[in-house]
Amino acid sequence: MTSSLPLSGRDILITRSVEQSVSFAQYIEKQGGIAHAVPLLAFRSNRDRKEKVTMDHIFQYDWMIFTSKNAVDYFQQTLSHYSLSLSNLQAKVGAVGSKTASYLQSKGIKVDFCPQNFTAEDFAYEFVQRNMKPNKVLIPKGSLAGQSIQTIFHAHHICCDELIVYCTYTPENSLDELQHLLTSKKIDAITFTSSSAVRFFMKALQKRGLSIPETVYACIGPKTKATAESLGLVVQISPNIYTIEEMMKALVNYYQHT
Known part of the structure; x- marks a missing residue:
């Protein structure tokens, strides 16, 4: 009952x-x-002022890191404006959390790294400890997302850029x-x-x-x-x-x- x-x-x-x-x-x-x-x-797409420059150099990034399903969706929308998709980029992909990883995989995107614990800080520290040695990292994210990964990466001399692909309201x-x-x-x-x-x-x-x-x-x-x-x-x-x-x-x- x-x-x-x-x-x-x-x-x-x-x-x-x-x-x-x-x-x-x-x-x-x-x-x-x-x-x-x-x-x-609620969420809506954002045209970052750095978008054009980032897209002009998109093939220089050898890692893309996603912290949420929204980041995946809105980044794909951004890429579509330039007739690109994630599969075109051939960069390695990192996911913060199993849900984001599963979502990427459901889209046919291979996930190369997902930490054991599901916070941005855990991701960054584990990524560094595993000595991934990226050349250049891009993090598509939302307007309210923190900068933990970028801060930790920069402290370890990893070149990392962020792109605001959606806004939260x-x-x-x-x-x-x-x-x-x-x-x-x-x-x-x-x-x-x-x-x-x-x-x-x-x-x-x-x-x-x-x-x-x-x-x-x-x-x-x-x-x-x-x-x-x-x-x-x-x-x-x-x-x-x-x-x-x-x-x-x-x-x-x-x-x-x-």
Whole structure:
């Protein structure tokens, strides 16, 4: 019966983009919960001022490093403007995290390096420790992505460029949805899959004059947790393996033992 399920009757807020929240919502509902998907993050392509110069020298890069599925998609869009594709480049490919690696592989792109741990810092340090010796690295990324890889690479004298291929923003209607949800019912848990989502959530509260909800907070990994805690949230759930699946399991496990 539904009442015996671990998330029975629990209202869970998902802050991911619409297209990324479907499987998460389905999982919550299978466990008896009520999923509320309010996309605090949305994405659009960006034409970086360095784009033309980068594309003019694109064949000089012998490594391409991707930190997310979005980076892959929007970089491919950028390449298409120049009648190119990833397979044309013949550069080696690195992926930060198994999900990004799997997505690249689903596109027929061979992944030459993926670290054991799924953070940008882990990627950079493991890449350096394995002595990959790249000549020149390109990191297509989003407007809010950090510079951990580039900083570590430069410290180890690895030539590395970044290209902003997409921008992140909060849709105005999402602010309306969030305000209505937080003022109309008690949310049992709020989930975050990135530091950006946490920051956008806190900005949304401030913009709409809302207080920080007293609820359970779940973060996908240590970096997102650290961001949440630095902004005053108390994080109860953060899995040891930094994937959506593990965060879902941790959420269920939390309610099974409370």
